Amino acid sequence: MWALRAEECNLSKCSRxxxxxxxxxxxxxxxxxxxxxxxxxxxxxTYLRARTASFFGGVVKLRLVYNTGAAFGIGEQHEWLVEVAEVVVIVVLWFLLRSTNWIGRIGFALAIGGGIGNLVVRWIGPDGPLRSPVVDWIHLSFYPSTFNSADVALRVGIVVAIIGLIVDSRRRRAARSSQPAATAASDEPSLHLGHEPQSSKE
Incomplete structure (x- = not known):
């Protein structure tokens, strides 16, 4: 008995x-x-203050852009509203992170890091909290806006999180569909036992 309790305690410690x-x-x-x-x-x-850099025939350009809004310039000139929205998004992502599988958690962690990164830049910028813009510096010729590494983490994280949610949903559906079959298989022997024929005495 004490051995069983010690084993349960060790398993609990390992789990924690x-x-x-x-x-x-x-x-x-x-x-x-x-x-x-x-x-x-x-x-x-520092590097892009007075220059731009181009790669792959102009497909990728590095240039300095100050953005007071969100993605695609949404909310420009309303920095405080953008910052409140970012805080709300981070909180929502945190609660979603706690309710998904490991793949989804990694994705949400990336997205949260991206959101916090943009928020920190806005708060410590030269214009002060609620006024400073984010610094965008990556531009793709086929993409309509310039972005930064935090935006990359946010977008990639959301894609990874969606993949995790899809995998989690499929696993739950598979588990639910297998439960009736397992229940029927466990009930089958008892049905046979209940109708076992009586042996005749000679």
């Missing part, structure tokens, strides 16, 4: 340690995403 390690890894994903965005923002403001 595993959960802690998973949350730590997600926190690292968020932190690295934010740090990369801040570092590339400083680099872009």
């Amino acid at each position: 340690a595993l959960r802690s390690a998973r949350w730590l890894s997600l926190a690292i994903v968020v932190l690295v995403t934010v740090v990369v965005d801040l570092a590339t923002t400083v680099w872009a403001k």
